[in-house]
Amino acid sequence: MLAGRLNTDTLEFAVVDVPKPEPDAGQVLIKVQAAGVCLSDAHLIDGTLSPLYLEGDTVTLGHEVAGTVEALGPGVNGWRPGQRVLLQAGEPRADGTVLTRGVDYDGGWAEYAVATASTLVSIPDDLPYEQAAIIPDAVSTPWAAITSTAFTRPAQAAGVWGVGGLGAHAVQLLRMMGVAPIIAVDPISVARERAVGFGADLVLDPDDGNLRERVFEETAGAGLAVAFDFAGVAAVREQAVGCLAPEGKLVLAGLTNKPLTITNGIAFSYFKQQILGHYGSQPEHVEQLVKLTSGHRIDFSRSVSDVLPLADAEKAVDRLLRKEGNPIRLILKP
The missing domain is CATH 3.90.180.10 (Medium-chain alcohol dehydrogenases, catalytic domain)
Known part of the structure; x- marks a missing residue:
């Protein structure tokens, strides 16, 4: 064979x-x-x-x-x-x-x-x-990040950095869960257009000098309850932390061997924000997704x-x- x-x-x-x-x-x-x-x-x-x-x-x-x-x-x-x-x-x-x-x-x-x-x-x-x-990996990895690592809830504001194979599904899954607003960030215009089709409320270029301001404007001044890094790019993580709400979480699903830095460590501690590592999924996440597709909740x-x-x-x-x-x-x- x-x-x-x-x-x-x-x-x-x-x-x-x-x-x-x-x-x-x-x-x-x-x-x-x-x-x-x-x-x-x-x-x-x-x-x-x-x-x-x-x-x-x-x-x-x-x-x-x-x-x-x-x-x-x-x-x-x-x-x-x-x-x-x-x-x-x-x-x-x-x-x-x-x-x-x-x-x-x-x-x-x-x-x-x-x-x-x-x-x-x-x-x-x-x-x-x-x-x-x-479903195993491309979908189950963001599903596990959303549900088991971040414990994301309906009506929370979420950001997705990197709308590739994992991030696109993250947008789709967040939409299904009733998360709002969903903000997608990607340097590629085609990826940003795709994010809109998958359910993003706002799409941004990471090189937008007003990105942080636009995130807070979209979230009525609150910031993001959770931000997901699916890009695995060090600069993404710094940018995403700056968009978090008090007690907001940054979930690192994208992989990089570059150092993780927080420029304003005092603010990070004062607002009790969190950075959470994430990798892969568990068998139950795959089984949940098969059940959801069987029930025509998502395709x-x-x-x-x-x-x-x-x-x-x-x-x-x-x-x-x-x-x-x-x-x-x-x-x-x-």
Whole structure:
């Protein structure tokens, strides 16, 4: 079968022929129907990110995966061939560590993938595979940031810095929750236009010299109850802190290795503001989102920017890095 394989030592990536895997005890063989291309996949290829728990030096990428059950390994019950499923992006171990699919073990940029049975989530017949695949991570990460890290409530004012693959969904999810107003900040005009379509009340360019004033004007002088950094840019964080209300929260969902600074530390302490780190999601967040899509409370049809054959995985990564068409998610289809 074809699989997109990365050598994490040499950073050589290629779609190559490999043996079709067989499910071990407790595992299920999945025929992959769709797999998302995430910026973290690109960062694995360029060496910015490295696996923590990978055994060996080569891995099949892809942590956003949906498909059908192909075969059951020994001891697996409750599933049958042909069932439509998505795969959780992570798998907890007994020692408390979490392995990430497509990072610490083989993922879904392949014609077939094996998955521990407990990481399967059933999806409804009317949810396209292309949309189901991106729920783990592209949607569940902002959903977890909004609901479990920030504990965002209806009618609160929220800001979203970076309206890419995660931030666009954050705007959409905040709108669904009744958050108001929603202010989206992005340097790319197409992304700002998209934010309006996804439910933002106000869109701003981060280079706007009056950005802080406009945020406070939009929030009737109160400032933001919560601000989300999905850009992973140090300057964004400084700007977002300056837009917070008293006791406001800045949630760091975008990743950067740059220092975190607060220019006015006295004001930050006086107003009892908070900075909260965030990473990924838990299984229940994915399950909640599948339930919401099943109930037609939200759909992700606008999130699939293009579908490419698995053989064009390198092309997809290049398009993502160059922001060609400013995609939300590119999908690989074996």
